[in-house]
Amino acid sequence: MTNKEELRDEIPSYALISLARRGMEKISLDQCFLKNCDNDSSELLEPFKKEEFEDDKKKITKIHIKCKKCGGIFILKLETLKSVAKSTMNIEEEPLSMGLVFALDEEGNNLGHIGYF
Numbered sequence: 001m002t003n004k005e006e007l008r009d010e011i012p013s014y015a016l017i018s019l020a021r022r023g024m025e026k027i028s029l030d031q032c033f034l035k036n037c038d039n040d041s042s043e044l045l046e047p048f049k050k051e052e053f054e055d056d057k058k059k060i061t062k063i064h065i066k067c068k069k070c071g072g073i074f075i076l077k078l079e080t081l082k083s084v085a086k087s088t089m090n091i092e093e094e095p096l097s098m099g100l101v102f103a104l105d106e107e108g109n110n111l112g113h114i115g116y117f
């Protein structure tokens, strides 16, 4: 059993979005990603289930969240890459983001790539 507070701790507080030349922008993950819903209050979001998948390349955590404003359910999918090919990594470059955040609807349909965490 995982309680709600533990689930909340699994969710990064924000994701980073790349803005081409303007760098990165932070967006809060404390919001409902369903269409036609503007809920951005964490108090109206209730994480209730977690699924984890793992293979040798990446770890995927899916957090199911119920929105108390629109009554819908969406899923935050956190994809963490376990290893980055070091041979292709340039030390001069900015550190590579290791995690991707996606939003899915209740049926698992992709609502879009949100950003990096």
Ligand SMILES: [Zn+2]
Pocket: 032, 033, 034, 037, 038, 039, 067, 068, 069, 070, 071, 072
């Ligand atoms: Zn909502």
